[in-house]
Amino acid sequence: MNGLGNKILVVDMRGRKDRVTRQAAIVLNADPATEFDQIMAIHDPKSAGTDAWIDIVNSDGSMAQACGNGTRCVVQALAAETGKKAFLFHTVAGLLEAKEHDDGSISVDMGKPRFRWDQIPLAEEFHDTRRIELQIGPIEAPVLHSPSVVSMGNPHAIFWVENDVSGYDLDRFGPLLENHPIFPERANISVARIRSRQEMDLRTWERGAGLTLACGSAACAAAVSGARTGRTERAVTVNVPGGPLRIEWRESDDHVIMTGPAEWEWSGTLDPVTGIFERNEPESGDIGARAP
Numbered sequence: 009m010n011g012l013g014n015k016i017l018v019v020d021m022r023g024r025k026d027r028v029t030r031q032a033a034i035v036l037n038a039d040p041a042t043e044f045d046q047i048m049a050i051h052d053p054k055s056a057g058t059d060a061w062i063d064i065v066n067s068d069g070s071m072a073q074a075c076g077n078g079t080r081c082v083v084q085a086l087a088a089e090t091g092k093k094a095f096l097f098h099t100v101a102g103l104l105e106a107k108e109h110d111d112g113s114i115s116v117d118m119g120k121p122r123f124r125w126d127q128i129p130l131a132e133e134f135h136d137t138r139r140i141e142l143q144i145g146p147i148e149a150p151v152l153h154s155p156s157v158v159s160m161g162n163p164h165a166i167f168w169v170e171n172d173v174s175g176y177d178l179d180r181f182g183p184l185l186e187n188h189p190i191f192p193e194r195a196n197i198s199v200a201r202i203r204s205r206q207e208m209d210l211r212t213w214e215r216g217a218g219l220t221l222a223c224g225s226a227a228c229a230a231a232v233s234g235a236r237t238g239r240t241e242r243a244v245t246v247n248v249p250g251g252p253l254r255i256e257w258r259e260s261d262d263h264v265i266m267t268g269p270a271e272w273e274w275s276g277t278l279d280p281v282t283g284i285f286e287r288n289e290p291e292s293g294d295i296g297a298r299a300p
């Protein structure tokens with residue numbers, strides 16, 4: 009599936025006790041036919057009242073705590089299978105409520121952002137995470153500097169820029185910043201350009217996945233950071249290379265709600281241990297399969 013071009017493999021692990029292995033992720037990502045940004049592995053629920061436990065695996069085989077676009081894909085797959093519209097998922101980061109709307113768009117409650125330096129986490133204490141001392145490029149004329157940092161369950165750094173976000177060499181700076189010692193668990197690195205108090209453009213170098221066409225949790229992180237630094241309102245459109253996402257940081261309960269599309273592409277049979285994969289014929293009726 010894809011969520012605004014974020015390439016997601018939704019893997020049905022229900023009824024099994026094992027998990028998708030790191031080896032399977034690496035094997036799948038090495039094949040252009042199955043390369044992906046994230047795997048969303050749907051497991052049987054671990055607690056009453058929830059619909060599923062979700063494991064999130066990046067294309068380098070590392071585990072992630074949040075994936076906004078992938079969660080929308082899971083909602084669409086399960087909604088197509090069950091006819092249900094509303095879901096409650098469990099991940100390592102906690103509970104996630106999500107629903108499919110009548111127009112096919114999907115909203116995910118991404119929970120509360122966390123701002124404390126040790127929640128993100130950062131390697132050293134910063135009192136104000138709206139702007140931390142971090143820069144890349146020549147000292148006198150840094151290319152990127154002073155990001156806002158926030159956890160949406162996973163760590164994000166948002167660098168505010170003045171120029172077109174596509175002009176920044178994230179292929180080069182992304183890996184350096186992702187692995188900067190200030191981020192002990194690495195971080196997702198984004199550049200954001202404000203268009204108005206209701207709109208911004210965003211490009212993201214994802215931890216464990218590299219440059220992607222969309223990163224839902226980064227869009228939430230940017231929206232929250234925009235509002236927190238006085239750049240934007242609490243409800244914004246975030247344009248990522250794959251298209252727009254609607255983000256609202258609700259005042260009533262501090263939760264961040266992300267709304268956008270998901271799209272089913274193809275299906276197949278996967279051995280989640282070895283990564284051996286066989287693609288199904290189109291229209292097989294597997295979970296998520298939709299009539300064109």
Ligand SMILES: N[C@@H](CCC[C@H](N)C(=O)O)C(=O)O
Nearest residue numbers: 072075076077162223224225
């Ligand atoms: N594409 C995702 C984020 C996936 C996880 C991230 N790379 C991490 O390791 O934190 C999204 O849509 O949020």
